[in-house]
Amino acid sequence: MALNANDISSIIKKQIKEFSKKSYSKETEEGQILSVGDGIALVSGLDKVKLGELLEFGDDIYGMALNLEEEAVGVVLMGSANSIKEGQKVTRTKKVVSVGVGDELIGRVINALGEPIDGKGPIKTKKERTIFRIAPGVMTRESVNQPLETGLICVDSLVPIGKGQRELIIGDRQTGKTSIAIDSILNQKGKNVKCIYVAIGQKNSTVAQIVQKLKVNGAMEYTTVVIAGASELAPLQYLAPYTGVTIAEEWMENGQDVLIVYDDLTKHAIAYRTLSLLLRRPPGREAYPGDVFYLHSQLLERAARVNKKNGGGSITALPIIETQSGDISAYIPTNVISITDGQIFTSEALFNSGQRPAIDVGFSVSRVGSSAQIKAMKQATSSLKLELSQFNEMQAFAQFSSDLDDSTKKILDHGKKVYEILKQPQYSPLDQSIQISILFIIKNKLIENIPLSNVQLFKEELIKFMSTNPEGTAISNEISLTKEITKDLETKMLSRLKQFVDEFIRSQGIEIKENNEGVK
Structure with a gap:
């Protein structure tokens, strides 16, 4: 950091003047402000100051030593510099910011x-x-x-x-x-x-x-x-x-x-x-x-x-x-x-x-x-990333073609529903056992007969079922306890969740077409 000739000469004069008084075994406690501006003060005379040490400028204003150079210390001020003037004394606290x-x-x-x-x-x-x-x-x-x-x-x-x-x-x-x-x-x-x-x-x-x-x-x-x-x-x-x-x-x-x-x-x-x-x-x-x-x-x-x-x-x-x-x-x-x-x-x-x-x-x-x-989450999400990657690829491809075969239509339809299910309102985190049940339904493609417009309502009803219904809470508790989907639990979940999907389809008056597409 550059200092002008007057600053250097004043420092040298002061050092010569005080040479006989100064004991170099004793730490220098006080320094002097050479210049101040833009929240930065240049201080001389603090030979033993530590990097990050707090320095006291008076009036409850502190600074932190960040630049340790041969002729001066660069200090950043943590308060208003309006009351700080050149030539003012600066005292070491010997305390690093804590x-x-x-x-x-x-x-x-x-x-x-x-x-x-x-x-x-x-x-x-x-x-x-x-x-x-x-x-x-x-x-x-x-x-x-x-x-x-x-x-x-x-x-x-x-x-x-x-x-x-x-x-x-x-x-x-x-x-x-x-x-x-x-x-x-x-x-x-x-x-x-x-x-x-x-x-x-x-x-x-x-x-x-x-x-x-x-x-x-x-x-x-x-x-x-x-x-x-x-x-x-x-x-x-x-x-x-x-x-x-x-x-x-x-x-x-x-x-x-x-x-x-x-x-x-x-x-x-x-x-x-x-x-x-x-x-x-x-x-x-x-x-x-x-x-x-x-x-x-x-x-x-x-x-x-x-x-x-x-x-x-x-x-x-x-x-x-x-x-x-x-x-x-x-x-x-x-x-x-x-x-x-x-x-x-x-x-x-x-x-x-x-x-x-x-x-x-x-x-x-x-x-x-x-x-x-946990193992249950791994089991429920084993194919999810692949499904979404397939959907994203197919969606890009589908923009250039109006005539799509049935398998492509199926992938696109399923992908849209998955993205719809992954939507989640702010400030409404879900318990992991409920997440696993939702992902289990996606993995086993139990939402195929539910139209896209009904997916959000279906998700809300499923969350309610898994958190309040005795059968749903029993499944959630078992997932939380075992942390994996065992063969018995998989059979139980498949049976009960299929039943839940059928009940939802009936309650919403959704007709199931022969090509497995759900429409109201």
């Missing part, structure tokens, strides 16, 4: 420094942790083989998420990315999974609506919300996700499972780029600094499932990335795709066509895959 952790944070809304902003009074935590830590090593980790249920039928069946996994949610603006993450949080109720929602660069009104929705659904009983809103300074937006994962690590090391959502890391990268350019760090591709990959890898690598010796808990991360016109080959999207264990891709075309959640099955993938599914 945050209070523990169960006291459950149900609270905090800022990036761990301070409460929900008006419920101070948070008295018993323990603090520094927010920048090294991720768990390979030997401390367990393999990811336990499902983290999202309650979304298209996610749990096609792109399953395991405890300890990092699954990216990526797509254009306003395509339902946050909805997927919030539904996943709502579905953890009663599953002994703590949740953390980190809002980076979001409008405060939007976050307030999300917090209210979590409260209404009873999810704040196990959730902590960390906010660094759009109006906050870039340093606070930079710190927010590290604060979130630090809180999560305390629970993980105490044997608990945690789900953390970063909404979103695109704005986090922009905040870091802002800091880097103001600190005069060399810009690289798209003006991001060279270490922007490390920025996200050091964050996401902290998500893990650790072995019993190291606590036995897990952190599952759902980072969100916003793309421009579906361009997943841009710098930040490609970086985060390469760090994570798969991605859920939301498509604008699907969203606009009414498919909710708008998950593109072709682009979405889970690199943990069926390891994160």
Whole structure:
């Protein structure tokens, strides 16, 4: 960072003047501001300062040391710089940025420094942790083989998420990315999974609506919300996700499972780029600094499932990335795709066509895959992805041909019904046993005689049957208990669900044609 000749000469004069007084074994406690502007202060005289250390500027204004250079320290300010002047004293706190952790944070809304902003009074935590830590090593980790249920039928069946996994949610603006993450949080109720929602660069009104929705659904009983809103300074937006994962690590090391959502890391990268350019760090591709990959890898690598010796808990991360016109080959999207264990891709075309959640099955993938599914789910979804791929291929082909053979018509008709069944309203996650029953009906093609216009009603009636009818709940309970579809259970399900389909067809007055197409 360049200094002018006057600054350098004044520093040298001061060093000569104070040389006899200064003991080099003793740490320098105070420095002096050389220049201040754009939320960045250049400070001289802090020879022993640590990277990430908090520095006190007076008037309850703190800064964080980010650039450690020979002649000066580059400090980012975490408050208004209006009262800060050149020549002012700066004091070391000898404290690296840290945050209070523990169960006291459950149900609270905090800022990036761990301070409460929900008006419920101070948070008295018993323990603090520094927010920048090294991720768990390979030997401390367990393999990811336990499902983290999202309650979304298209996610749990096609792109399953395991405890300890990092699954990216990526797509254009306003395509339902946050909805997927919030539904996943709502579905953890009663599953002994703590949740953390980190809002980076979001409008405060939007976050307030999300917090209210979590409260209404009873999810704040196990959730902590960390906010660094759009109006906050870039340093606070930079710190927010590290604060979130630090809180999560305390629970993980105490044997608990945690789900953390970063909404979103695109704005986090922009905040870091802002800091880097103001600190005069060399810009690289798209003006991001060279270490922007490390920025996200050091964050996401902290998500893990650790072995019993190291606590036995897990952190599952759902980072969100916003793309421009579906361009997943841009710098930040490609970086985060390469760090994570798969991605859920939301498509604008699907969203606009009414498919909710708008998950593109072709682009979405889970690199943990069926390891994160119970046996019953694997059995029920064994052919689903193939069926949808066939449908997508046939649909593209069918646009150029008006005369289609019967087998093609059958594939197209079945595919449309499957997509209709995979539609799911927001804030209505489904229990896994009910999802398996729905998928079992798809696999065994029991919906062939139900017209497309009746599919949604059929799904609603089936959910009601599986959750309230004694016969339906008996099947659901057996699936939950055994976690697999045994021969006996398969026979029972096939018989009872066929009966249910026939009852629905009769109740709706659907006539079955000879060619097996249902019409009213």
